[in-house]
Amino acid sequence: MSFCLVRNTALLPLVPTRIQTISSAKMPITRSSFKRETPSETNPGSEGSGGSSVPELRVFVRRKRVKKTVEVIAKEVKEESSAQKFVKLPDIEDFSYSKDHMYSQSTPAKTVHLTGEKSLSQLTRKEIKSVSLSDSVRPPPNWEKVLEGIRKMRSSEDAPVDSMGCEKAGSSLPAKERRFAVLVSSLLSSQTKDQVNHGAIQRLLQNGLLAPDAIDTTNEDTIKSLIYPVGFYTRKASNLKKIAKICLSKYDGDIPSSLEELLLLPGIGPKMAHLVMNVAWNNVQGICVDTHVHRICNRLGWVSRPRTKQKTRTPEETRESLQLWLPKEEWVPINPLLVGFGQTICTPLRPRCAICAESYWFCFDGRL
DNA sequence: CTCCCGGAAA
């Protein structure tokens, strides 16, 4: 079953396959551009969320009018016929699902922005060839039950991430300082045990060095010795200085507020950038996928390489695959949940399947 | 794919 957004954010089932052509007129495309179907008598609501599909929104764009968009489209889906290239449409504002409406049944699970100059809502009908919904991406069966089981296991066992996670950094500070603290904590936390990172942050804080101007004027060796023994402290000390300088010169002492700008900072890659967006800016651009999330999602069979059943090979692949079906309200909590689970039970080596409530039924990898 | 690094576990 597919779903489609119509006016007033009502989410109604669509007939199974369909490409709707939007012709004529010059109005921007809106929710009401989608053909609306009344709920069918085949009780669409009774399906469990595990069985329902995630609509994959495809927009076919006319080639000449929107050059940049077409480039992106062509890059994403090479095997489509040259006549009709499409882009999977992610999280465009106008098309996001209303949170309180049938969220568990159908999920937007879209994150990649249309990277062209225009968002979907800015395209005119002339520029759009057609819009369709397909049901090609299905959430894994029973994912909600599995998640619930993991939550139960987590609530009875303490993981390092619970007390030391870097999202706790500087929680008592004013907003701007807090954001910087989160950024620094994220930077230091990579390749580092949570306790060690926590200690380093405390030492920086005690020395008043959790601020860009202070770091900028402090000797690199001093910083180095304060953050020791976090992993790769030498590189991190120098990255910290560079980041402080960038924050001061380009962002008025604040931290960058977009994913792209965060990624430009030395030592900040996709994992940390998403974490900082989530925690510091409270702006969910994507799932923060670290090695635990990567490993566990593959063990559970929750992610795969596009159009295959193969495991994903990198955290980035996992993130994209997971975002295709996981409801957005789970994007933030999934990280601490699975990290803790991965630290204590579903460990990379010798996972404790015997005490894992889910291993018998659901786990494909650490199976007994 | 390799390197960066310290500490913990095997």
Add this chain to the structure above:
DNA sequence: TTTCCGGGAG
């Protein structure tokens, strides 16, 4: 003693 754990960068 060796192996593993953690992201990013070249």
